[in-house]
Amino acid sequence: MRKTTIGVSELWQFSFFVILSVTLVLLPDLALAQNISIGGNAVCDISDSFTGEVATGIGTIAICTVGTMACIGRVQWTTAVVVAVGVSLLFGTTALLSTLATAGGGNITPCT
Numbered sequence: 001m002r003k004t005t006i007g008v009s010e011l012w013q014f015s016f017f018v019i020l021s022v023t024l025v026l027l028p029d030l031a032l033a034q035n036i037s038i039g040g041n042a043v044c045d046i047s048d049s050f051t052g053e054v055a056t057g058i059g060t061i062a063i064c065t066v067g068t069m070a071c072i073g074r075v076q077w078t079t080a081v082v083v084a085v086g087v088s089l090l091f092g093t094t095a096l097l098s099t100l101a102t103a104g105g106g107n108i109t110p111c112t
Contacts, residue, residue, distance in 0.1 A: 047093075063087055066083045
């Protein structure tokens with residue numbers, strides 16, 4: 001059985017990573033900044049990019065292209081249906097989540 005040792009270089013890299021991580025986590029508190037949810041903002045940004053104007057155009061082009069290719073026999077109809085359902089679910093997620101939240105008695109705050 002070999003015994004592995006950690007070199008000075010790896011120890012410095014790990015220490016730097018830990019210090020940098022702790023600093024980034026505590027940075028808003030150190031600056032007395034507003035307490036915000038970093039994860040929530042990231043999810044809202046991703047949601048906005050998926051349902052924005054560019055994404056709507058890309059989704060429309062994707063459905064038209066796959067539908068045309070299915071009509072001429074280049075793509076199977078199941079693939080066309082999967083693309084259509086996927087795009088529909090992607091753009092209907094906000095309505096779906098709000099419906100589920102009200103049915104369950106929960107409260108979802110929308111992204112602003």
